[in-house]
Amino acid sequence: MIERFAERLADWQKRHGRHDLPWQQRGPYETWISEIMLQQTQVQVVIPYFNRFVASFPSEEVLAAAPIDDVLAHWAGLGYYSRARNLHRAAQVIMQEHQGSLPNDLEALIALPGIGRSTAGAIVSLGFGARGVIQDGNVRRVLSRVFCISGDLSKSIAQNQLWDLADTLTPDGGAESKVHAQAMMDLGSLICRRSKPKCEACPVADDCQALQRNAIAKFPERKQVKQRQDELWVMLQLVNANEETLFIKRPSPGIWGGLYSPPIGLSLNQLAADLLGNEQIETEYAGAINHTFSHFRVRIEHYVASVNAADVRVGEWCRTERFQKGVPAPIQHILSREEIK
DNA sequence: TACGCGTGGGA
DNA sequence: TTCCCAAGCGT
Numbered sequence: 171m172i173e174r175f176a177e178r179l180a181d182w183q184k185r186h187g188r189h190d191l192p193w194q195q196r197g198p199y200e201t202w203i204s205e206i207m208l209q210q211t212q213v214q215v216v217i218p219y220f221n222r223f224v225a226s227f228p229s230e231e232v233l234a235a236a237p238i239d240d241v242l243a244h245w246a247g248l249g250y251y252s253r254a255r256n257l258h259r260a261a262q263v264i265m266q267e268h269q270g271s272l273p274n275d276l277e278a279l280i281a282l283p284g285i286g287r288s289t290a291g292a293i294v295s296l297g298f299g300a301r302g303v304i305q306d307g308n309v310r311r312v313l314s315r316v317f318c319i320s321g322d323l324s325k326s327i328a329q330n331q332l333w334d335l336a337d338t339l340t341p342d343g344g345a346e347s348k349v350h351a352q353a354m355m356d357l358g359s360l361i362c363r364r365s366k367p368k369c370e371a372c373p374v375a376d377d378c379q380a381l382q383r384n385a386i387a388k389f390p391e392r393k394q395v396k397q398r399q400d401e402l403w404v405m406l407q408l409v410n411a412n413e414e415t416l417f418i419k420r421p422s423p424g425i426w427g428g429l430y431s432p433p434i435g436l437s438l439n440q441l442a443a444d445l446l447g448n449e450q451i452e453t454e455y456a457g458a459i460n461h462t463f464s465h466f467r468v469r470i471e472h473y474v475a476s477v478n479a480a481d482v483r484v485g486e487w488c489r490t491e492r493f494q495k496g497v498p499a500p501i502q503h504i505l506s507r508e509e510i511k
Numbered sequence: 512t513a514c515g516c517g518t519g520g521g522a
Numbered sequence: 523t524t525c526c527c528a529a530g531c532g533t
Contacts, residue, residue, distance in 0.1 A: 208529035215519065249517025252532075286531050306529040326512080355529060364527075365522065395526075425516075464516060499518065
């Protein structure tokens with residue numbers, strides 16, 4: 171193994187790494203919340219969500235006792251809403267089985283919903299200051315370059331190599347492990363970036379096999395994303411005599427599971443039939459948006475109809491600007507924008 | 512193992 | 523515009 175890799179990395183981290191992120195210098199609870207929010211989500215996007223979330227839910231106990239609608243309202247716009255549902259369930263498990271505070275051992279953490287191997291390692295090292303191994307996108311990119319790991323890094327063959335390397339490089343001491351975990355992520359984020367890496371400023375450039383081969387751009391390999399067929403959805407905004415809109419809780423699991431929106435379906439006629447029986451209603455086209463999900467694209471056409479609230483038996487009525495529960499980002503955008511046509 | 516699961520940033 | 527992908531996990 172490489173001589174003094176962790177030592178040089180730690181020295182760099184203390185001078186040039188990130189030390190002022192809002193979840194640093196806090197406790198295991200804040201580390202946990204931040205790690206869940208940061209899954210597949212960029213740091214700058216997470217920061218305002220994190221601050222609002224921990225202000226409203228400052229402990230496992232408060233989070234566990236909160237209504238799921240409140241938790242999801244704080245998550246609205248952040249995406250991957252199963253993270254919030256799992257977070258809430260995990261808080262309740264913590265109250266019932268772990269005396270109200272996050273467990274500090276790896277296996278107990280992984281047993282909680284929403285916490286996998288990498289998040290558990292991050293909580294152990296960053297949250298508890300004990301030895302823990304992490305494996306996120308930054309670490310994968312650094313390791314794939316330093317050791318020239320080729321192929322799709324999400325495949326098990328590469329995963330085994332990466333976890334072995336990450337474990338080997340992690341120092342034994344708890345305090346050193348914590349610095350190391352932060353250092354690997356900071357190196358990947360600030361120096362060993364996806365594009366235009368700053369190799370001249372890298373503390374472990376001498377150890378980097380990809381750099382020595384002048385092949386930085388070849389690692390990690392791009393993985394191909396298969397495109398799914400585009401979809402067309404229609405959203406029917408029913409408005410009553412009080413100018414209130416009908417919101418329905420979306421099923422989970424599923425897209426936007428647990429969030430609220432006006433009824434969405436594949437056909438206007440089907441939606442109207444489901445909501446109002448066979449009554450004829452007059453709808454007005456109010457525009458459309460295109461939205462890209464992680465795995466497909468959709469065009470959402472927006473229709474508005476005035477109805478008698480007594481004719482609808484599901485959902486809840488509220489003026490759009492006063493609705494306090496979680497609404498998906500593109501739906502919020504449709505409902506809050508100036509209607510052009 | 513492969514897919515489902517959001518949103519926004521950056522090239 | 524289009525694409526990749528960012529502190530991944532659950533099934």
